[in-house]
Amino acid sequence: MTQPEQTGFTVEETRIIRQRQAARSRIMGVVLVALCVLFFMITVAKIGVWG
Amino acid sequence: MMTTATRNITLPAEWRDFWALTKPRVMSLVVFTALCGLLAAPGNIHPVIGFTAILCIALGAGACGALNQWYEVDVDAKMARTSKRPLPAGRMDPEAALHFGIGLAAFSVGIMGVAVNWISAALLAFSIFFYAVVYTIWLKPNTPQNIVIGGAAGAFPPVIGWAAVTGDVTLLPVLLFSIIFLWTPPHFWALALFMKTDYGAAGIPMLPNVAGQRVTRNQIFAYSFPMAAVAIAPFLLGESGWLYGVTSALLNLVFLALAFNVWRNEANEAKDMKPEKQLFAFSILYLFLLFALFAFDRILFA
Numbered sequence: 001m002t003q004p005e006q007t008g009f010t011v012e013e014t015r016i017i018r019q020r021q022a023a024r025s026r027i028m029g030v031v032l033v034a035l036c037v038l039f040f041m042i043t044v045a046k047i048g049v050w051g
Numbered sequence: 052m053m054t055t056a057t058r059n060i061t062l063p064a065e066w067r068d069f070w071a072l073t074k075p076r077v078m079s080l081v082v083f084t085a086l087c088g089l090l091a092a093p094g095n096i097h098p099v100i101g102f103t104a105i106l107c108i109a110l111g112a113g114a115c116g117a118l119n120q121w122y123e124v125d126v127d128a129k130m131a132r133t134s135k136r137p138l139p140a141g142r143m144d145p146e147a148a149l150h151f152g153i154g155l156a157a158f159s160v161g162i163m164g165v166a167v168n169w170i171s172a173a174l175l176a177f178s179i180f181f182y183a184v185v186y187t188i189w190l191k192p193n194t195p196q197n198i199v200i201g202g203a204a205g206a207f208p209p210v211i212g213w214a215a216v217t218g219d220v221t222l223l224p225v226l227l228f229s230i231i232f233l234w235t236p237p238h239f240w241a242l243a244l245f246m247k248t249d250y251g252a253a254g255i256p257m258l259p260n261v262a263g264q265r266v267t268r269n270q271i272f273a274y275s276f277p278m279a280a281v282a283i284a285p286f287l288l289g290e291s292g293w294l295y296g297v298t299s300a301l302l303n304l305v306f307l308a309l310a311f312n313v314w315r316n317e318a319n320e321a322k323d324m325k326p327e328k329q330l331f332a333f334s335i336l337y338l339f340l341l342f343a344l345f346a347f348d349r350i351l352f353a
Contacts (some may be wrong), residue, residue, distance in 0.1 A: 011153050012251060013062065016062060017062055017063060018188075020062065020063045020065055023065065023066055024065075025061065027066045036093070038103065038106075041099045041219075042099060042100070042166045043105055044099070045097040045099040045100055046166070
């Protein structure tokens with residue numbers, strides 16, 4: 001991954017970038033876990049295990 | 052994208068900006084009408100599959116919002132109402148918005164097809180195409196009839212919800228489609244009357260700017276009659292019970308009365324357009340109540 005420091009960002013900009021990347025990563029993690037649960041539930045529903 | 056006084060620096064957009072890109076308020080109405088179409092349809096659907104169908108419709112609507120804002124960034128920047136959106140405000144890279152929109156569209160249609168059925172997936176794909184290409188790119192900047200034809204894009208959700216359950220499209224979902232299709236012109240033209248200056252500044256040929264306020268008010272009143280007729284049609288055709296029949300008649304009477312007030316109004320300034328603002332506000336409540344009552348009636352009596 002390209003380090004913000006190497007692209008000429010100031011310390012404050014680097015802090016903002018890191019903050020936003022962390023927030024987006026957390027959201028992406030939640031979305032991926034939710035999708036895993038959804039796909040599992042869809043599979044169960046499709047094969048009719050729980051009626 | 053953040054711009055400083057001396058250099059252009061691209062910072063990653065916040066997740067809230069991606070959320071704003073999906074037009075959550077528009078999405079709520081789309082989800083609601085789709086849910087009503089799904090609940091009103093005959094037959095059973097597994098709750099998980101039903102949830103997936105509604106989720107896909109919501110994501111499809113989000114894709115439409117993102118693609119619309121990506122294409123209209125210059126227009127949005129000129130209107131006070133839209134200038135604070137992520138793209139015109141410079142908080143997001145346009146390419147990120149485009150990728151987000153296309154990704155959401157492909158994902159929603161794909162999951163709808165695999166998990167629900169391919170009829171509803173095809174309808175969802177067509178509605179996204181219709182909104183993003185036919186309405187946003189072709190109709191909106193070129194003709195004052197933009198929201199008349201473009202209203203079809205917003206009318207698809209209950210049909211998709213219905214098709215998710217039944218796998219087909221019959222007369223009743225076509226009536227639900229027609230209600231939203233005929234509701235759209237009075238709803239948007241009421242807004243366009245008191246936002247005329249905003250639309251004019253952005254160069255969008257809305258009816259009040261092109262044909263004048265008198266013609267727009269005539270059209271609002273004229274469209275209210277076929278809308279009311281189509282809204283009562285499910286009861287007259289025996290497709291709903293008395294609950295929907297009576298309440299929809301009352302709702303349509305109020306709508307027609309407010310449309311009549313708009314027709315009588317001669318005001319030119321937005322501050323004097325109370326009837327237009329009342330009709331616009333009521334039209335949102337009208338659609339929510341009409342579809343809720345229809346679904347409730349069908350669940351109880353069908």
